[in-house]
Amino acid sequence: MAKERSENWKYYDHLKKIYKKPEDYELAGKSYTRVDAEDKVTGRAKYTEDIILPGMLYGKLKRSPYAHAKIISIDTSKAEALSGVKCVITGKDFHGGKLGNPEAFKELADKDPLCRDEVRFVGDEVAAVAAVDEETAQEAIDLIEVVYEELPCVLNSTDALKDDAPAVHYPDTHNISMFTTMQAGDCDKAFAEADYTDKHHYSTQMMVHAAIEPHGAIAKWENNELTVWTTTQGAYVSRFWIAYGLGIPQSQVRVIKPYVGGGFGGKLDAFPHELSACLMAMKTGRPVKIILSREEVFFGTRSRHPIEFTIESAFKKDGTMLAKRCQHVLDGGAYGGSGIAANALSLIWATFPYRIPNLDMTARRPYTNKPASGAMRGYSACQVHFANDVHMDEVAEELGIDPVELRRINGCVPGYQGPTGLQVTSCAFRETLDKASEAIHWEERKNNLKPGEGIGVAGSGFVSGTGFPVLETPAYASASTTVRLNREGYATVFTGANEIGQGSDTVMTMIVAEELGLKMDEVKLVQSDTTLTPYDAGSFGSRVTFLGGNATRRAVGDAKLKLLEVVAESWGCKPEDITMKDHRVFIKSDSEKNISYSEGIWMYEEKHFGKAVIGVGSFAHDGDKDIYVKNEGNYAPAYSFSTGAARVEVDDETGCIDISDFIFAHDCGRPLNLRAVEGQIEGSVLLGLGFAVYEECLFNEKGKMLNPSFRDYRFPTALDMPQIQSIICGEPDEEGPFGAKEAGEGSTAPVGPAIVNAINRATGLKFHDLPVTPEKVWRAIKEKKAAEAANH
């Protein structure tokens, strides 16, 4: 049930009468190019590392060589004495708060910008230097002498929970940073009445975002104001934490987001290098630039939570799912940050895309002495849907029901209300299932597979616009936009939406051009600068197109209505009788009655004594704000659904896995641009495929990462990627901008389980732990053959 909506919302509903109608769309859902494409293909696009300021200093960080140690002393005198060194700082130089989490979880503010007393992972930051060049800064870093007393460390979540585990932060807590439960119905009763129950353990590994652009920041302190250019997914998020960590008001900090070379969730937190660049700029009065090395990005930023799952499920003979009990243990690494959301998210995802009336679920997130886990594309969903959908296939086999059919029986349907309060609106899950299985030729192939050949499917559901605020926000992770109509024949859109590669600049530009009847190059976009653009919570949780897109449409609608009211008054008609197209404003029923876009704005400005035509718009989901505390309620304004289908060939001599086809059917409402949606899906398949069979961060027994380079970490290259077929399903969503829903995040989730289900089918084995590498497959096949030989 929609809640009583505010006056503000009613005004926005009122704007719908002057919005373009689907039959008149000239851009939405049609063909156009990215607004940043020419900048990017020519190398003109400026990223943080490309910015060079006069008098700029270069910074480096001193990092802990131990996974866990007490800091006894830090001697910076030799570093300070080195010629060319302008500033050396340690933890005691910061006078603000600890970095951590939003209002609801203040006690989890657990990270000093530079460590004061203790280091908690190999790579934890203890000091920073600014010098005239990078070489000098690095030399100075090596001259800083830190005396440590090594402490026992804990390197995985199972050990972290033990009674005698060393405390990463707080004693007597079993290292648990977050504990979340979610219950619905009566699980005991459902299990007692079930025809079939099944219990398995699954696990996923640590992977990293590996955006090609390394993290970095440049800070400048002038006229008592800090200006920071940083590789961020949320300029406002960065501003909050920079001010908080430095102990200065947010009004003294301006964050500008240049082009960002990929985020995937890894650039959402505040990082010590940002805070250190800021503090050293304030101390020296000179701009300070710190760009992390690739190795530092691997072990010093964020990663995807490894999760251990125990899943127990109850079914009726006919395949109806009755109940699920599960325990999730998430390896949080050394700190919280954006990572604490992973816990509750893992439970929310576990409630769909299948309808499960009875649930009993817990999630624990222990600290360990490893790099902090954090948000990553398909946040918790990749892990959860892997475990759930591999589990579904195992159940299907036991019940003797086709795996596609079992998913069809239990899949979400439009209007479904989940037992914990999720409210699904538009939903084409079954259509995605049907189309993906048809495209992989499921029925023809399933009983005619060659030796070593396997096919697999997996489903997923995801939010379209997360409700969770990373910061306290005026209204629930809101997005806002301002649009100004210029009488010289163009419009300007000021959006806080953070372009990180996903194409948000293009979407916002398109929306304004569509409503005003302008060409896209007649819309100038100003984005992600906390001094210039209105509030936006950031690029996470698949919220940008849905929330930011709606905010932009409302903003342009507000401006358009103001303009049309004046024109309508002059023409003696109603605003809804008028439309804007091809640079002209005209009466729909009489295109002869028209003026140019510029004449329209002149008319408005003349009537209002020169006042500019400005529209403002915002969007915030009116969901349940306390979902993270009370663990029930509706989370998002809409949900997306998808099915992945894979065909693999496994070489039983070598264990090599050839993923020959990947089909992805996705319900994203109305795609605002088909190629953009396909691009998101194809990128998702790369991340999901890497997760399934390639990528894993490895550590030695001392907590040092063993493969912090692209070569040793190894994510898929062009030669490793299969042909990907994207199929767009579903109907336009009622609340989405032009009917759109999310396309880029949830789509990572079904990739891994579809591939693993195909591998299981190809080998007759059951893989429960990611990644399923060729070595693992080879060993398992060898063991199976040995066992078979022993039985003969």
Next chain:
Amino acid sequence: MKEESNRMRTIQMKLNDEPVEALIQENRSMLDFLRNNMGLTGTKKGCEEGECGACTILLNGKPVNSCLMLAVEADGQEITTIEGIKKNSDLHPVQKAFIEKWALQCGFCTPGMIMSAIVLLEENPNPTEYEIRDAIAGNLCRCTGYSKIVEAISAAAEVLREV
């Protein structure tokens, strides 16, 4: 040690069709020279260990990772960067194809990717899909899944064959 690394040398090269003479530190990488001394920031620094390919430039028409090359090695050579591939101020057909096919997202790997593609199409005007994938296997992209990049290079090949 430091003294030695600070040794300077004058080098001459043809950079994007223009003669360039520069006094540079002997231990400076070509990537740093281009980005910091010449202001050519289109060549990207993604890893500095020759793995990501974002810093790909052309040395006498062949693709190299500029992070693994010393600037002094360019002495007497011809260097082309992403800033030098336009023809008569018109975008190169590979650049146009990348725009039309949405073959980029964050754009950070794009310049390096385009440099590798240009060399491929000069050497092999009619590449198979496998040959395209092989030619860009040293250029990592984390956004696109490579599909649209392969499609764009294939489309550019067609255009270039007709020229």
